[in-house]
Amino acid sequence: MADYIEAEHLRHVRKELLTCTYCGFCKSVCPAFDDVGWDPSVARGRMVLSYGLLNKELEADDSVLEYLYQCTTCKDCERRCPSKVQVVDVVERARRDLVANGRMLPKHRAIVENVLRTGNPYGEKRSVREALGVEDKGAEVGYFAGCTASYRTQSIARATMSVMDKLDMDYALVDEVCCGSVLQRVGWDEGEVADLFRRNIDAIADRGVSEVVFSCSGCYRMFKEEYPRFVKVPFKVRHVSEMLAEKDLDLRPLKGKVTYHDPCHLGRHCGVYDPPRQVIGKVPGIEFREMARSRETARCCGGGGGVRSAYPEMSARIAAKRVDEAAFADYLVTACPFCVNNLGLGKERQGAKLEVLDLTELVDRQMG
Numbered sequence: 488m489a490d491y492i493e494a495e496h497l498r499h500v501r502k503e504l505l506t507c508t509y510c511g512f513c514k515s516v517c518p519a520f521d522d523v524g525w526d527p528s529v530a531r532g533r534m535v536l537s538y539g540l541l542n543k544e545l546e547a548d549d550s551v552l553e554y555l556y557q558c559t560t561c562k563d564c565e566r567r568c569p570s571k572v573q574v575v576d577v578v579e580r581a582r583r584d585l586v587a588n589g590r591m592l593p594k595h596r597a598i599v600e601n602v603l604r605t606g607n608p609y610g611e612k613r614s615v616r617e618a619l620g621v622e623d624k625g626a627e628v629g630y631f632a633g634c635t636a637s638y639r640t641q642s643i644a645r646a647t648m649s650v651m652d653k654l655d656m657d658y659a660l661v662d663e664v665c666c667g668s669v670l671q672r673v674g675w676d677e678g679e680v681a682d683l684f685r686r687n688i689d690a691i692a693d694r695g696v697s698e699v700v701f702s703c704s705g706c707y708r709m710f711k712e713e714y715p716r717f718v719k720v721p722f723k724v725r726h727v728s729e730m731l732a733e734k735d736l737d738l739r740p741l742k743g744k745v746t747y748h749d750p751c752h753l754g755r756h757c758g759v760y761d762p763p764r765q766v767i768g769k770v771p772g773i774e775f776r777e778m779a780r781s782r783e784t785a786r787c788c789g790g791g792g793g794v795r796s797a798y799p800e801m802s803a804r805i806a807a808k809r810v811d812e813a814a815f816a817d818y819l820v821t822a823c824p825f826c827v828n829n830l831g832l833g834k835e836r837q838g839a840k841l842e843v844l845d846l847t848e849l850v851d852r853q854m855g
């Protein structure tokens with residue numbers, strides 16, 4: 488039986504799909520295409536696949552799923568595209584249509600089930616506060632650590648709290664659930680994703696905080712860009728790099744070459760480029776150098792958009808290429824636990840000597 492789908496979400500971007508001129512400029516920047524090497528795995532290919540799904544000229548077979556889910560949602564193609572095609576929106580709509588028609592990658596289904604069952608993608612039964620061993624208290628500032636820093640790269644959550652302690656800040660760890668990013672990226676029903684938004688907003692609003700600080704670029708983007716589309720956000724939202732850029736930091740000198748990787752969700756998606764560099768610039772003695780592709784043109788680490796979970800080998804290969812670009816440095820600093828994780832895998836793969844660090848780890852270390 489033919490496997491055509493009802494494409495309710497793609498229907499709203501029919502014009503957008505026709506805007507792509509198939510010029511192929513996106514091929515020069517797409518990390519997925521660079522790895523796969525086939526046209527279906529670049530923005531224009533994904534436009535063709537989406538158009539085919541919308542018009543029931545293409546069945547939603549495994550290869551279509553694969554190419555639509557190999558996109559890291561890095562947005563680099565949109566920067567490069569002369570027609571300004573909203574590629575990420577189209578890809579995510581196509582994914583929502585696939586999911587609504589029962590077509591989902593098993594790895595993503597397992598992650599969604601974990602979030603719905605336990606509140607985090609890793610299926611951890613402990614709350615964030617239990618996982619990090621932090622007690623509840625009231626405070627002026629909320630700290631939203633995010634699932635990865637809470638359950639996997641805990642060194643980043645601990646470094647962030649250590650820095651805030653040293654700065655004598657009145658903060659409390661938010662007893663959060665998943666921000667919803669992973670569900671939204673893989674195409675899960677937005678009504679259910681918005682339930683997570685409401686749970687987090689209620690939990691934070693109950694504490695009466697005036698500001699929430701984020702470690703994870705993905706969580707930050709959600710609260711900054713996506714939550715306001717569905718719920719009222721009654722507090723100021725800041726990435727930890729923005730908070731630290733405004734602080735007077737007393738840091739010890741560090742010798743060595745440092746470079747910075749812009750997380751796609753912080754950079755291209757939210758336009759935060761200067762604050763992390765300003766923080767790094769506060770460390771006396773360092774030699775800072777940009778990678779060839781940085782700021783708006785930064786290369787993706789390969790971890791986003793559900794690619795890391797569904798296609799781990801591809802994700803690690805993309806990360807390895809990014810690490811290669813930083814080979815001149817002693818320290819590769821970034822500002823997202825997920826990027827730290829993925830670049831760490833890239834480093835292992837390459838046997839690279841540099842150290843991959845989150846910005847908060849660098850600051851905590853240099854504060855002594």
Ligand code: SF4
Pocket residue numbers: 506507508509510511512513514530531534564567568569570571572574
């Ligand atoms: S750069 Fe834009 S218009 Fe050109 S092929 Fe890619 S998505 Fe289409």
Ligand code: SF4
Pocket residue numbers: 516517518519520528529530533557558559560561562563564565574575
């Ligand atoms: S968002 Fe990134 S991975 Fe997806 S098509 Fe565009 S450049 Fe490729």
